[in-house]
Amino acid sequence: MSLRSLSVGEQVALLFVIVFGVLFAATIAWTLLSLRDMPDDSKARHERFGRDLRAVWIGAVLFWLSWMSGAIGAVLLFGIVSFLALREFITLMHTRRGDHRGLLIAFFVVLPIQFAIAGGRWFDLLNVFIPVYVFLAIPVISALAGDPQRFLERNAKIQWGIMVCVYGLSHAPALLLLEFAGYDGRGAFLLFFLVVVCACAQFVQEGMSRRFRGMPAARHIDRSFSARGWIIGVAVAGIVGAALYWITPFKPFQAFVLAVVAGGAGTLGELVMRALKRDAGVASWGNARALTGAVGLLDRIAPLAFAAPIFFHLTRWYFRV
Amino acid sequence: MTRADAFGFLLAFVARLITGAQGHWKGCPPKAEQRIYFANHQSHFDWVLIWAALPHELRASTRPIAARDYWTATPLKHWITREVFHAVYVSRQRTDDQDPLEPLIEALGNGDSLVIFPEGTRSNKGEPQPFKSGLYHLAQQFPQVQLIPAWIDNVQRVMPKGEVVPVPILCTVTFGAPLARVDGEDKGAFLERAREAVVALRPSST
Numbered sequence: 171m172s173l174r175s176l177s178v179g180e181q182v183a184l185l186f187v188i189v190f191g192v193l194f195a196a197t198i199a200w201t202l203l204s205l206r207d208m209p210d211d212s213k214a215r216h217e218r219f220g221r222d223l224r225a226v227w228i229g230a231v232l233f234w235l236s237w238m239s240g241a242i243g244a245v246l247l248f249g250i251v252s253f254l255a256l257r258e259f260i261t262l263m264h265t266r267r268g269d270h271r272g273l274l275i276a277f278f279v280v281l282p283i284q285f286a287i288a289g290g291r292w293f294d295l296l297n298v299f300i301p302v303y304v305f306l307a308i309p310v311i312s313a314l315a316g317d318p319q320r321f322l323e324r325n326a327k328i329q330w331g332i333m334v335c336v337y338g339l340s341h342a343p344a345l346l347l348l349e350f351a352g353y354d355g356r357g358a359f360l361l362f363f364l365v366v367v368c369a370c371a372q373f374v375q376e377g378m379s380r381r382f383r384g385m386p387a388a389r390h391i392d393r394s395f396s397a398r399g400w401i402i403g404v405a406v407a408g409i410v411g412a413a414l415y416w417i418t419p420f421k422p423f424q425a426f427v428l429a430v431v432a433g434g435a436g437t438l439g440e441l442v443m444r445a446l447k448r449d450a451g452v453a454s455w456g457n458a459r460a461l462t463g464a465v466g467l468l469d470r471i472a473p474l475a476f477a478a479p480i481f482f483h484l485t486r487w488y489f490r491v
Numbered sequence: 492m493t494r495a496d497a498f499g500f501l502l503a504f505v506a507r508l509i510t511g512a513q514g515h516w517k518g519c520p521p522k523a524e525q526r527i528y529f530a531n532h533q534s535h536f537d538w539v540l541i542w543a544a545l546p547h548e549l550r551a552s553t554r555p556i557a558a559r560d561y562w563t564a565t566p567l568k569h570w571i572t573r574e575v576f577h578a579v580y581v582s583r584q585r586t587d588d589q590d591p592l593e594p595l596i597e598a599l600g601n602g603d604s605l606v607i608f609p610e611g612t613r614s615n616k617g618e619p620q621p622f623k624s625g626l627y628h629l630a631q632q633f634p635q636v637q638l639i640p641a642w643i644d645n646v647q648r649v650m651p652k653g654e655v656v657p658v659p660i661l662c663t664v665t666f667g668a669p670l671a672r673v674d675g676e677d678k679g680a681f682l683e684r685a686r687e688a689v690v691a692l693r694p695s696s697t
Contacts, residue, residue: 253659256659257511260660265660267651274658
């Protein structure tokens with residue numbers, strides 16, 4: 171029995187069975203390893219892996235729930251994640267009293283509208299609503315608040331938060347809802363493809379950068395990020411993407427190019443986030459020393475938030491869907 | 492479940508959604524002992540935040556102080572403070588024959604815990620103002636009640652003075668170790684020590 175002969179629903183179900191099966195295996199292996207004694211440095215690595223594993227679990231469950239619950243559920247779930255991420259972002263930025271109205275608009279007007287647009291499949295509007303309309307509206311509201319101090323800087327922070335946390339993430343449910351001719355009901359595979367290639371690029375880039383200890387590309391932002399590590403990471407993402415072409419509507423070479431672009435954008439997005447973190451003065455968004463008690467959500471969504479809009483736009487533009 | 496309980500649940504949920512309302516129990520565990528929590532005061536939201544940061548079981552027996560003239564002015568305000576928060580009402584007008592602390596003493600006599608903001612008024616300068624003497628008198632009369640300092644962080648950004656809709660920004664409430672009693676300490680020294688205990692809980696990063 172070949173994969174192609176399965177119905178769409180069965181293929182998607184198989185995808186989830188595989189994903190959760192792998193996660194189960196990893197978790198069991200991790201738990202067995204925890205029982206052993208180990209030196210401190212590998213213990214720290216073990217702990218870090220455990221945290222990452224938990225994050226992947228949460229991501230996978232979110233993915234499954236958003237698939238199960240259809241358009242409205244997907245939009246709601248990613249909307250909530252976007253809300254929490256934006257909350258975390260704004261917490262770390264220094265805002266002033268005059269920003270209050272602008273922030274209210276961002277949280278309670280822009281965010282719901284953007285996700286409603288995604289849910290309604292108005293993809294042309296999805297691409298321009300925030301970069302054009304909101305971009306112009308936020309400074310107006312800010313100016314009306316009448317506080318000229320650091321005006322540009324404060325507005326830039328709000329704009330940035332909206333772009334990354336709302337605009338970027340809103341493309342995840344949009345991918346689930348994108349309709350290719352002859353590819354109905356397989357949106358889950360597109361999102362899965364994107365997440366897998368981003369994760370591969372990130373993972374390989376980090377490992378390679380650490381192993382080779384090459385010249386860091388931006389020493390003051392990230393000690394380990396190197397050009398060589400990045401190129402290898404992106405190349406691996408491309409190969410994995412090409413190998414996964416059969417779950418997408420793409421041909422192998424198209425899948426390779428898209429995976430390279432998505433993996434590249436995701437890893438560079440992570441680098442930009444790290445720069446932002448340095449600027450805000452925290453080692454990790456979820457650092458216990460930071461006053462927020464944040465959960466480190468921004469760390470996890472950064473690659474997706476950077477890769478999803480580009481991936482989405484390229485796909486729509488090239489395939490005219 | 493009564494309507495007040497349901498409303499309380501909803502309110503705590505909204506407070507958590509908007510601020511996270513994380514309680515960091517640094518110096519003491521959240522326990523059902525009789526306590527007086529005292530904290531810095533920056534916003535109208537402070538009480539809701541402490542209340543939402545408390546475990547659910549402690550909420551019913553931990554009571555805020557509310558100004559009688561303001562919080563009984565409309566039926567809705569009265570209902571919320573009486574039924575949902577179980578507030579202790581105090582009158583702001585001083586009369587000669589009545590001790591303004593009397594309702595608080597009565598509540599502590601019943602075994603309830605209290606949350607008080609000893610600055611007396613909201614300050615948004617960052618540093619808390621000098622504490623009013625009420626905390627001292629209560630501590631004298633109820634030596635068995637634990638005095639827990641608390642620092643509420645970030646809340647002035649959630650709802651600046653004059654705004655009505657809160658912006659979602661994460662806040663924390665840090666609870667410290669119970670304030671030790673020192674025999675023979677005078678009022679000024681005690682209040683200064685209490686204030687320092689609150690300030691010491693402020694997270695170090697800016």
